[in-house]
Amino acid sequence: MMVTCATCGKEYNRAPAYIQKNGRNFCSRHCAETYTGKPFSGQYGGKPTKKKVVQSVAGSLEVGKQYSLRDIITKCQQSPGRYKFTASEMAQLLYHFCDDMVSIGHNVWMRQEVPA
């Protein structure tokens, strides 16, 4: 079923079950965020989880560039949720939830291309 994005006006196909009948539909998370001016936080709203924060920050890092754990923590602490992270906690989160992040030395991490 075709619906129209409330932000960019693009028509896109969506399963009828996911269409907001009296609400607004968005073609992408980006458009939802643009419209509301708030980070998209899922169907039920609320704060993003620590895991989500780390995943979104890791996903924005440059592939092949080295980042100190400290840099990554700073970026995460400035992200929505405003969580505090310890170094060991951050290393655990990166290790378990970010498949494209590899530790390449003491507290140094790099984002690598994920094999398809």
Ligand SMILES: [Zn+2]
């Ligand atoms: Zn859109």
